[in-house]
Amino acid sequence: MQTSTDQIWSWLDAVPDPEIPVISVVDLGIVRDVRWDAETLVVRVTPTYSGCPATSVISMDIETALRDHGIGDVRIETSIAPAWTTDWLSEKGRAKLEDYGIAPPQPAGGPERCPRCGSEAVEKVSQFGSTPCKAHWRCTDCLEPFDYFKCI
Amino acid sequence: MSVSVSNDALLQFLLRMGDNTLILGHRVSEWCGHAPVLEEDIALANTALDLIGQTQMWLGLAGEIEGGKSADDLAFLRDAWDFRNVLLVEVPNGDFGRTLMRQFLFDAWHSIMLGRLMTSSDDRVAAIAAKASKEVAYHLERSGDTVVGLGDGTEESHTRMQEALDYLWPYVGEMFASDEVDAKIVAAGIAPNPIDLREEYDALVERILTQATLTIPESRFAHKGGRDGRMHTEHLGHLLTQMQWLQRAYPGAKW
Numbered sequence: 091m092q093t094s095t096d097q098i099w100s101w102l103d104a105v106p107d108p109e110i111p112v113i114s115v116v117d118l119g120i121v122r123d124v125r126w127d128a129e130t131l132v133v134r135v136t137p138t139y140s141g142c143p144a145t146s147v148i149s150m151d152i153e154t155a156l157r158d159h160g161i162g163d164v165r166i167e168t169s170i171a172p173a174w175t176t177d178w179l180s181e182k183g184r185a186k187l188e189d190y191g192i193a194p195p196q197p198a199g200g201p202e203r204c205p206r207c208g209s210e211a212v213e214k215v216s217q218f219g220s221t222p223c224k225a226h227w228r229c230t231d232c233l234e235p236f237d238y239f240k241c242i
Numbered sequence: 243m244s245v246s247v248s249n250d251a252l253l254q255f256l257l258r259m260g261d262n263t264l265i266l267g268h269r270v271s272e273w274c275g276h277a278p279v280l281e282e283d284i285a286l287a288n289t290a291l292d293l294i295g296q297t298q299m300w301l302g303l304a305g306e307i308e309g310g311k312s313a314d315d316l317a318f319l320r321d322a323w324d325f326r327n328v329l330l331v332e333v334p335n336g337d338f339g340r341t342l343m344r345q346f347l348f349d350a351w352h353s354i355m356l357g358r359l360m361t362s363s364d365d366r367v368a369a370i371a372a373k374a375s376k377e378v379a380y381h382l383e384r385s386g387d388t389v390v391g392l393g394d395g396t397e398e399s400h401t402r403m404q405e406a407l408d409y410l411w412p413y414v415g416e417m418f419a420s421d422e423v424d425a426k427i428v429a430a431g432i433a434p435n436p437i438d439l440r441e442e443y444d445a446l447v448e449r450i451l452t453q454a455t456l457t458i459p460e461s462r463f464a465h466k467g468g469r470d471g472r473m474h475t476e477h478l479g480h481l482l483t484q485m486q487w488l489q490r491a492y493p494g495a496k497w
Contacts, residue, residue, distance in 0.1 A: 137295075139291075139292060139295060139377060140292060140295030140296050140298065140299060140373055140374060140377065141291035141292050141293070141294050141295020141296070141298070142291075142295065143291075170299065170369050170370065170373045171365070171368075171369035171372060171373070172372070173369070173372045173373040173376060174373075175376075215281055216281040216282075216284065216285055216384075217285065217380050217383060217384045218281075218284055218285035218288040218289070218380070218384070219284065219288075220284070222288050222291055222292060222377075226281060226284070240380070242376040242377070242379075242380075
């Protein structure tokens with residue numbers, strides 16, 4: 091009997107993002123679809139940023155995780171439309187990001203508060219940070235720099 | 243209903259888009275480890291990464307249309323005369339100010355172009371444009387801010403930014419040139435006529451450069467020859483010797 095796609099989704103929710111390991115590839119919203127095509131499991135993923143080097147690692151991690159659960163016949167499909175958006179981050183993922191010290195994306199275009207001390211006195215250092223998906227901000231109260239997961 | 247377009251015209255269009263991002267991405271990556279401060283180094287590397295990622299999409303599609311070629315084949319196994327990028331993106335980086343001025347002049351065109359391509363009659367082109375335009379919005383925000391910061395900065399930075407603008411301005415016109423390839427692409431509804439972007443471009447560039455207290459040169463003279471491959475600058479060949487070295491020395495080498 092084929093494993094249910096619900097079960098597959100929950101396995102994938104245990105595959106960490108290689109750059110931000112506190113959230114899963116499902117939290118990140120890059121797994122768009124899981125379906126069976128006869129005996130082959132098809133997983134459709136979408137890249138975050140077009141040049142993100144983590145994308146190929148993510149596909150490999152997904153295949154490895156599914157193989158560990160006994161599913162060897164896997165096809166990863168990559169699609170770019172509709173384009174990935176930070177709106178697809180799960181609520182759980184957003185909370186975990188903040189816990190980890192990365193301010194989650196906000197429609198206003200900047201972090202709501204410092205993920206360390208909670209102060210709203212924050213300023214932008216650079217629109218670009220340690221990975222393509224993050225910007226570099228600083229708290230003017232606790233003086234700590236922090237990453238902000240920028241909206242796209 | 244859209245007019246059908248020859249594969250050759252579509253291929254030329256895709257090479258123009260993909261070679262622009264490839265060559266500029268390579269140029270910007272030359273700063274990696276050399277930028278004046280860490281934050282700028284990271285920002286330049288991220289910009290280069292986005293551009294190379296976009297190249298994968300444009301040249302990936304071009305290779306598919308050409309038949310059985312990969313983006314890597316097109317990037318690493320063509321010679322200078324096969325490239326279809328505008329001359330602006332192949333000129334050497336110069337100092338940090340000139341690099342950011344070139345980035346701004348390109349980003350302004352790029353963001354307007356991608357915005358129009360999002361409604362392309364070709365779904366594949368529209369999808370790439372939708373993806374890329376999100377990234378380019380950040381490129382433009384940063385390059386625009388930096389041009390203003392340096393232009394309206396110290397006497398030294400102002401002078402250098404004015405020199406950069408004077409040097410680069412003659413390369414701007416080529417982005418708005420049209421030829422028979424464009425005519426076919428426009429007729430098929432795939433892309434706008436480049437000349438139709440000029441008004442919006444001028445308004446955007448003038449607004450930012452005025453804030454930057456810089457003077458736009460009056461001459462509309464334009465160096466051309468890149469986007470039709472007729473004559474690149476000598477700089478492209480030097481760039482390619484570095485970019486393509488590994489595939490030339492070890493054909494077929496894989497990561």
